[in-house]
Amino acid sequence: xxxxxxxxxxxxxxxxxxxxxxxxxxxxxxxxxxxxxxxxxxxxxxxxxxxxxxxxxxxxxxxxxxxxxxxxxxxxxxxxxxxxxxxxxxxxxxxxxxxxxxxxxxxxxxxxxxxxxxxxxxxxxxxxxxxxxxxxxxxxxxxxxxxxxxxxxxxxxxxxxxxxxxxxxxxxxxxxxxxxxxxxxxxxxxxxxxxxxxxxxxxxxxxxxxxxxxxxxxxxxxxxxxxxxxxxxxxxxxxxxxxxxxxxxxxxxxxxxxxxxxxxxxxxxxxxxxxxxxxxxxxxxxxxxxxxxxxxxxxxxxxxxxxxxxxxxxxxxxxxx
Amino acid sequence: xxxxxxxxxxxxxxxxxxxxxxxxxxxxxxxxxxxxxxxxxxxxxxxxxxxxxxxxxxxxxxxxxxxxxxxxxxxxxxxxxxxxxxxxxxxxxxxxxxxxxxxxxxxxxxxxxxxxxxxxxxxxxxxxxxxxxxxxxxxxxxxxxxxxxxxxxxxxxxxxxxxxxxxxxxxxxxxxxxxxxxxxxxxxxxxxxxxxxxxxxxxxxxxxxxxxxxxxxxxxxxxxxxxxxxxxxxxxxxxxxxxxxxxxxxxxxxxxxxxxxxxxxxxxxxxxxxxxxxxxxxxxxxxxxxxxxxxxxxxxxxxxxxxxxxxxxxxxxxxxxxxxxxxxxxxxxxxxxxxxxxxxxxxxxxxxxxxxxxxxxxxxxxxxxxxx
Ligand SMILES: Nc1nc2c(ncn2[C@@H]2O[C@H](COP(=O)(O)OP(=O)(O)OP(=O)(O)O)[C@@H](O)[C@H]2O)c(=O)[nH]1
Ligand SMILES: Nc1nc2c(ncn2[C@@H]2O[C@H](COP(=O)(O)OP(=O)(O)O)[C@@H](O)[C@H]2O)c(=O)[nH]1
Ligand SMILES: [Mg+2]
Numbered sequence: 001x002x003x004x005x006x007x008x009x010x011x012x013x014x015x016x017x018x019x020x021x022x023x024x025x026x027x028x029x030x031x032x033x034x035x036x037x038x039x040x041x042x043x044x045x046x047x048x049x050x051x052x053x054x055x056x057x058x059x060x061x062x063x064x065x066x067x068x069x070x071x072x073x074x075x076x077x078x079x080x081x082x083x084x085x086x087x088x089x090x091x092x093x094x095x096x097x098x099x100x101x102x103x104x105x106x107x108x109x110x111x112x113x114x115x116x117x118x119x120x121x122x123x124x125x126x127x128x129x130x131x132x133x134x135x136x137x138x139x140x141x142x143x144x145x146x147x148x149x150x151x152x153x154x155x156x157x158x159x160x161x162x163x164x165x166x167x168x169x170x171x172x173x174x175x176x177x178x179x180x181x182x183x184x185x186x187x188x189x190x191x192x193x194x195x196x197x198x199x200x201x202x203x204x205x206x207x208x209x210x211x212x213x214x215x216x217x218x219x220x221x222x223x224x225x226x227x228x229x230x231x232x233x234x235x236x237x238x239x240x241x242x243x244x245x246x247x248x249x250x251x252x253x254x255x256x257x258x259x260x261x262x263x264x265x266x267x268x269x270x271x272x273x274x275x276x277x278x279x280x281x282x283x284x285x286x287x288x289x290x291x292x293x294x295x296x297x298x299x300x301x302x303x304x305x306x307x308x309x310x311x312x313x314x315x316x317x318x319x320x321x
Numbered sequence: 322x323x324x325x326x327x328x329x330x331x332x333x334x335x336x337x338x339x340x341x342x343x344x345x346x347x348x349x350x351x352x353x354x355x356x357x358x359x360x361x362x363x364x365x366x367x368x369x370x371x372x373x374x375x376x377x378x379x380x381x382x383x384x385x386x387x388x389x390x391x392x393x394x395x396x397x398x399x400x401x402x403x404x405x406x407x408x409x410x411x412x413x414x415x416x417x418x419x420x421x422x423x424x425x426x427x428x429x430x431x432x433x434x435x436x437x438x439x440x441x442x443x444x445x446x447x448x449x450x451x452x453x454x455x456x457x458x459x460x461x462x463x464x465x466x467x468x469x470x471x472x473x474x475x476x477x478x479x480x481x482x483x484x485x486x487x488x489x490x491x492x493x494x495x496x497x498x499x500x501x502x503x504x505x506x507x508x509x510x511x512x513x514x515x516x517x518x519x520x521x522x523x524x525x526x527x528x529x530x531x532x533x534x535x536x537x538x539x540x541x542x543x544x545x546x547x548x549x550x551x552x553x554x555x556x557x558x559x560x561x562x563x564x565x566x567x568x569x570x571x572x573x574x575x576x577x578x579x580x581x582x583x584x585x586x587x588x589x590x591x592x593x594x595x596x597x598x599x600x601x602x603x604x605x606x607x608x609x610x611x612x613x614x615x616x617x618x619x620x621x622x623x624x625x626x627x628x629x630x631x632x633x634x635x636x637x638x639x640x641x642x643x644x645x646x647x648x649x650x651x652x653x654x655x656x657x658x659x660x661x662x663x664x665x666x667x668x669x670x671x672x673x674x675x676x677x678x679x680x681x682x683x684x685x686x687x688x689x690x691x692x693x
Contacts, residue, residue, distance in 0.1 A: 237580045251566050255645075259643065265639070271577055
């Protein structure tokens, strides 16, 4: 499967105009902050972006402008071009617009997408993002989200597609959770990554290990050594970490440099974040050393382990194992 | 400076209401940005959320705990403090700094005459007060215009004071905006003037840098991300990207620590709850749905709101390396402070040395400010 074309993954990003498609694309792939998205204008026709990803893979993102004129074209003259060879469709609903207005047209467009996808790329996977949740009063948020999802589950059932649902907003880490799931869908050898990380955790006696894609800082995989501690921790920590580090990376860029590594010794944990392979970062969470030991010893050990794991993970990434 | 002494004895501080604690008094016409500044600097509010703030109608006062405790009071613009009925003594006693906010995007002539009136009334009786004039909201001005405006304001105020024969006034001007780091830089400088130990701290930081091979070292207040002291060579370089980067570095350290702080599952949720509450307030204030970023926890620094747990068993430490060879260190000190230091030198033993010296520094601080 190492052929040229199979390494291009076509992702369709669709939804009505103003729903937030270009905003999320810019945040995840182009280092925009949420504030920066206010500058974006409506997308004209389709904007393509190509992002290098793990294992020589290229993500080919089709950001399809959502104004009626364009959408009409997607379903008529351009339909072959748009829907053929798609791996993933990400459909973005603006929850506020749904709640305030009549969502019928938006739903029709969505179902139309499903129908075309079913015809041209039947094996593709669909992600529905109920977006701009921040605009819904926090007490109604869950109910609104569930209402939308239930409705869509019901309406899309006849198409028998593989569909996942996420509630998102650019103003918190929920966006990272959704996109982490989307890109993980594209990585064929996830199981191997998982297994290698587990090994690494055992060798290093780590509490937790998280693997990130380098440019997006999306979480690709994580393992915890002993499951018990996991329950006490914040279940949203992975997407939060993506968000936290991404903000810090932007800060490093403002210093006209790039983030390289970080070692943190906190209340009862130490965390090490370092480059693993060309396309990944790793975070290793260790118990903090006791008073008699120095952090330096642990530093040396973990940084050493990361260094020796590099070659191996490089192979995993290129699917050579 | 004569701002009284600082009690190390917390019980004394707690029981005596208005005493020797230095006071920062915020004044200026309404809608100038006073409440916004307080909320952004001392409560980690997101700048955009300040549009939801209601106009303040009564004087407010709050206690800020840091290296030294101080109070920040806001005097609403519509109150005329020069009115004879107003108890000036009560208002200006203990004031270390009078921060006057000038909205640079607005017609400011009247504002400046109000400022000069205040100085004229206050200065003769309280000559030690620092008059800190914020030329505020400069984010809305083009670079050229910003310079012209600042010059114009400074010139007018200085001329007016001279005309009145007030030539000893301690007045300082700062260009600020809540939409960038400038407000933090300005407040750092304002607060430093109120801490009599700052020269000592600077010398301590100088020695630290010299013996540890550090290029810059700052003593930051973790919660507000103001710095209370810097080494003597860095002090000239206030502003610029690096101060903001240091603040971001504090954020990432505290945020990551909070995520893996074992009892944190409770503290994390509680923080997001407070956030949600605050946002509901916004919603209520406006009578409609919160727009924009107000409704959710926003970006990374939202989690830093709670800062570090006071029972943090061991000092929080963080080291980060940039691709250009810069290494940043953070080392938690006492009273919610941390040292943030920068070096560009490499050295295999450097880390242990930095650790050792920073620990010594912490013990030194503990000697000056014993833990209660
Ligand atoms: N409150 C809120 N606003 C958002 C969110 N996501 C995006 N926006 C705003 O929505 C506006 C429109 O976003 P775009 O990303 O340009 O919308 P689009 O889907 O690409 O629109 P077309 O290109 O016309 O199809 C921008 O001003 C964004 O800042 C969100 O989660 N919450
Ligand atoms: N552009 C800009 N607006 C600001 C700035 N600081 C405050 N504001 C806005 O000014 C308005 C009035 O602020 P407020 O704090 O209520 O003023 P106060 O009456 O002096 O307390 C609010 O809408 C703020 O969002 C700033 O630095 N730049
Ligand atoms: Mg767009």
